[in-house]
Amino acid sequence: xxxxxxxxxxxxxxxxxxxxxxxxxxxxxxxxxxxxxxxxxxxxxxxxxxxxxxxxxxxxxxxxxxxxxxxxxxxxxxxxxxxxxxxxxxxxxxxxxxxxxxxxxxxxxxxxxxxxxxxxxxxxxxxxxxxxxxxxxxxxxxxxxxxxxxxxxxxxxxxxxxxxxxxxxxxxxxxxxxxxxxxxxxxxxxxxxxxxxxxxxxxxxxxxxxxxxxxxxxxxxxxxxxxxxxxxxxxxxxxxxx
Numbered sequence: 406x407x408x409x410x411x412x413x414x415x416x417x418x419x420x421x422x423x424x425x426x427x428x429x430x431x432x433x434x435x436x437x438x439x440x441x442x443x444x445x446x447x448x449x450x451x452x453x454x455x456x457x458x459x460x461x462x463x464x465x466x467x468x469x470x471x472x473x474x475x476x477x478x479x480x481x482x483x484x485x486x487x488x489x490x491x492x493x494x495x496x497x498x499x500x501x502x503x504x505x506x507x508x509x510x511x512x513x514x515x516x517x518x519x520x521x522x523x524x525x526x527x528x529x530x531x532x533x534x535x536x537x538x539x540x541x542x543x544x545x546x547x548x549x550x551x552x553x554x555x556x557x558x559x560x561x562x563x564x565x566x567x568x569x570x571x572x573x574x575x576x577x578x579x580x581x582x583x584x585x586x587x588x589x590x591x592x593x594x595x596x597x598x599x600x601x602x603x604x605x606x607x608x609x610x611x612x613x614x615x616x617x618x619x620x621x622x623x624x625x626x627x628x629x630x631x632x633x634x635x636x637x638x639x640x641x642x643x644x645x646x647x
Contacts, residue, residue: 413443413444413496414495415446415492416443416445416498417492422454422456423454423620424455426504427456428459430508432463434511435469437508446488447460447470447502448487450478451476471491473487473491479589480590481590482588482589482590482596486587486593496518496576496577499574505616506571506614507614510611518577521607524576524607525576525609526566526568526574526608526610528613529568530567536615538616547617562642576597584597584601592641599641
């Protein structure tokens with residue numbers, strides 16, 4: 406699909422030890438958006454598996470890849486914020502780099518922004534069910550926890566949002582600049598939505614496929630993140646809803 410127009414697209418990929426996944430996802434992105442003026446911004450938190458060398462090699466190959474090297478892991482929210490602020494595009498699209506989301510679905514996110522949305526959320530769940538690929542008991546439990554958690558958040562916030570926590574979304578650069586997002590952890594994904602709702606931005610939701618990573622290990626530790634997420638969640642609900 407030809408999406409070429411004066412708008413310029415920036416795709417942000419936060420990474421920590423994602424070398425093998427980047428070898429797959431970056432060529433897919435380049436092929437999918439070959440007719441679109443775009444850049445890829447990789448935000449790396451001091452990977453030890455050769456991720457940086459991999460990105461530098463592909464930057465030389467493609468010519469439109471920017472690498473933002475950070476000295477240590479400082480949270481997905483911090484990585485995304487730094488990545489968004491490092492972009493040149495009018496449209497910002499962020500995704501996990503672990504192949505959990507489909508590059509083809511990135512096209513759908515961009516289309517929705519071009520059609521007038523300020524923020525487009527890729528949703529792993531909606532009123533029709535879940536789009537998790539269930540391969541084993543672990544992924545089934547993971548999908549169930551995610552679905553139930555998002556149901557609770559939808560009820561508490563009084564919104565129609567079906568997936569608050571997926572890092573697969575697109576937004577206008579102007580919307581990002583207006584939001585003043587500050588969180589460093591994954592609560593930043595929730596913060597972005599709550600503030601966009603509060604500012605009455607146009608938010609759209611698209612059902613997207615989600616599967617478990619093939620290479621590497623998940624960086625999310627639920628036993629650590631859930632307590633922090635819960636506290637911050639109530640802070641934003643009280644501040645921006647009531």
